[in-house]
Amino acid sequence: MLELQNLSFQVSDEADGQKEIIKNLNLTFEDHSFIAITGPNGGGKSTLAKLIMGIEQPTWGKIIFDGTDITHMNITERAKLGISFAFQQPVRFKGIKVRDLITLAVGGSKNNPNICDYLSKVGLCARDYINRDIDASLSGGELKRIEIATVIARDTPLAVFDEPEAGIDLWSFNNLIQVFEELHASRSNSLIIISHQERILNIADEIVVLADGSLQARGRREDILPELLKGTESCRFYQKA
Amino acid sequence: MDEIQKNLLEQVAGLHEMPSGAYNIRANGQSVERSTTAHIDIVTKTDKQGIDIVIKPGTKKESVHIPVVLSQSGLTEMVYNDFHVGDDCDVTIVAGCGIHNSGDSDSRHDGIHSFYIGRNSHVKYVEKHYGSGDGKGERIMNPETVVEVGENSFMEMETVQIKGVDSTRRLTKAKLADNAKIVVTEKIMTHGSQFAETSFQVDLDGEGSSANIISRSVARDDSRQLFLSRINGNNRCAGHSECDGIIMDNAKISAIPEITANDLDAALVHEAAIGKIAGDQIIKLMTLGLTEAEAEAQIVNGFLK
Numbered sequence: 001m002l003e004l005q006n007l008s009f010q011v012s013d014e015a016d017g018q019k020e021i022i023k024n025l026n027l028t029f030e031d032h033s034f035i036a037i038t039g040p041n042g043g044g045k046s047t048l049a050k051l052i053m054g055i056e057q058p059t060w061g062k063i064i065f066d067g068t069d070i071t072h073m074n075i076t077e078r079a080k081l082g083i084s085f086a087f088q089q090p091v092r093f094k095g096i097k098v099r100d101l102i103t104l105a106v107g108g109s110k111n112n113p114n115i116c117d118y119l120s121k122v123g124l125c126a127r128d129y130i131n132r133d134i135d136a137s138l139s140g141g142e143l144k145r146i147e148i149a150t151v152i153a154r155d156t157p158l159a160v161f162d163e164p165e166a167g168i169d170l171w172s173f174n175n176l177i178q179v180f181e182e183l184h185a186s187r188s189n190s191l192i193i194i195s196h197q198e199r200i201l202n203i204a205d206e207i208v209v210l211a212d213g214s215l216q217a218r219g220r221r222e223d224i225l226p227e228l229l230k231g232t233e234s235c236r237f238y239q240k241a
Numbered sequence: 242m243d244e245i246q247k248n249l250l251e252q253v254a255g256l257h258e259m260p261s262g263a264y265n266i267r268a269n270g271q272s273v274e275r276s277t278t279a280h281i282d283i284v285t286k287t288d289k290q291g292i293d294i295v296i297k298p299g300t301k302k303e304s305v306h307i308p309v310v311l312s313q314s315g316l317t318e319m320v321y322n323d324f325h326v327g328d329d330c331d332v333t334i335v336a337g338c339g340i341h342n343s344g345d346s347d348s349r350h351d352g353i354h355s356f357y358i359g360r361n362s363h364v365k366y367v368e369k370h371y372g373s374g375d376g377k378g379e380r381i382m383n384p385e386t387v388v389e390v391g392e393n394s395f396m397e398m399e400t401v402q403i404k405g406v407d408s409t410r411r412l413t414k415a416k417l418a419d420n421a422k423i424v425v426t427e428k429i430m431t432h433g434s435q436f437a438e439t440s441f442q443v444d445l446d447g448e449g450s451s452a453n454i455i456s457r458s459v460a461r462d463d464s465r466q467l468f469l470s471r472i473n474g475n476n477r478c479a480g481h482s483e484c485d486g487i488i489m490d491n492a493k494i495s496a497i498p499e500i501t502a503n504d505l506d507a508a509l510v511h512e513a514a515i516g517k518i519a520g521d522q523i524i525k526l527m528t529l530g531l532t533e534a535e536a537e538a539q540i541v542n543g544f545l546k
Binding site (some may be wrong): 040053055062078079080084085087090091093094095096097101104105107113151154 | 457485498519521524525526527528529530531533534539540542543544545546
């Protein structure tokens with residue numbers, strides 16, 4: 001279980017002094033749940049994901065993961081405790097191959113027979129990609145799929161995906177939906193997915209709407225999604241922001 | 242050879258035992274082992290230190306190993322090795338120098354390797370430099386490589402200097418004939434207060450000739466590196482040089498490229514990028530469970546792999 005208690009995150013802003021990106025947020029994510037976080041751009045979604053992984057440190061508040069206070073733990077400690085993270089914009093390396101990165105993700109030997117499976121799951125032919133460098137020679141979409149494969153390979157109790165649909169083509173997107181459905185069906189992981197995509201929101205158990213750093217709504221998908229689909233003009237969650 | 246020399250030999254030439262094919266092993270200023278084949282001859286020079294390696298036309302799939310090891314502190318030597326490669330050859334040449342200095346005097350090996358490559362040949366040249374020993378004396382290597390690549394021939398050069406060399410000035414000069422090609426891949430890591438300078442001078446004289454110089458380097462601690470490359474396009478040709486450097490701690494790297502097109506159809510490109518390890522690369526590896534130090538090591542190892 002993941003609990004965010006009175007979580008706030010401020011940054012220094014040249015014009016306004018302090019700017020509050022996350023405002024006193026209280027949220028609980030149950031085990032084995034699939035929660036989609038959505039909301040307008042600039043509402044604090046990606047920042048929240050980074051706070052959970054430890055990439056950013058909160059100004060106030062606490063983060064409790066499976067009963068342990070992880071607020072002051074670094075990224076490595078949280079990763080070892082069982083949190084994984086897929087970047088919105090995957091990182092490129094020079095001299096690190098797809099095989100190396102997935103091997104690091106599984107924390108095991110290079111001959112792990114599952115390495116190819118992880119790539120297949122995200123719609124990449126392992127034979128074509130396993131020895132490719134994770135550099136500028138890969139397209140944005142290819143990088144994104146490899147990024148998701150590293151998170152699948154880690155197989156942690158909690159996986160956080162920051163806009164997994166960004167940069168992925170329509171064909172691969174169908175594949176991606178299937179990946180999340182399978183992950184969720186296995187019920188061994190909790191998924192938190194930051195997304196704007198209706199089709200991702202449509203397979204989540206719950207939807208959290210975050211706007212202007214605050215919780216605008218949270219509820220079962222059946223209750224929240226129809227309201228969101230009315231469009232931002234008439235959506236009562238967006239209007240609150 | 243003693244254990245120290247054997248270890249140096251393994252580091253610079255990957256040799257656990259005597260190699261097959263032609264070889265000449267030089268230890269502490271003297272040739273200690275030599276073997277020739279029906280197609281490759283090795284002859285000691287009479288007017289100066291060094292050897293002539295003569296590879297007959299048509300020699301295919303053969304190799305020559307000519308490693309040098311120095312384990313005697315204070316030894317300074319200047320060696321001239323000339324490679325005469327005939328037409329229609331396909332050979333691999335493994336050179337390299339290892340210095341173990343546990344004394345207080347500087348040990349220094351300067352070598353000039355000259356390649357005269359005929360037509361339609363392929364030469365792969367691998368050179369590794371390595372230093373060990375905890376003496377105050379410096380381990381110094383100043384290699385010079387002079388290459389003349391004949392028509393339709395291809396020179397592939399890989400140089401590696403990863404550890405223990407206090408000071409190095411490396412000069413590589415190449416002249417290319419029609420449709421000749423050279424590809425150089427250089428990897429350097431410096432640490433402590435080491436200094437490394439690497440300089441390339443390439444003349445693309447022949448029509449359809451091409452050069453690709455790729456340098457990847459990591460400078461740590463207080464070390465300094467200087468990368469110089471000069472490519473002259475004197476005909477319809479293609480030249481590309483690339484310097485990619487990572488700096489850590491208080492290290493410094495300079496890259497000074499020079500490309501000159503003396504022909505309307507010369508296409509020349511230089512790329513240089515120097516900077517610290519990107520923070521998001523470290524963060525990504527930390528999200529996979531690596532510590533910051535492990536992430537850094539992984540990035541550096543991959544970069545120099």
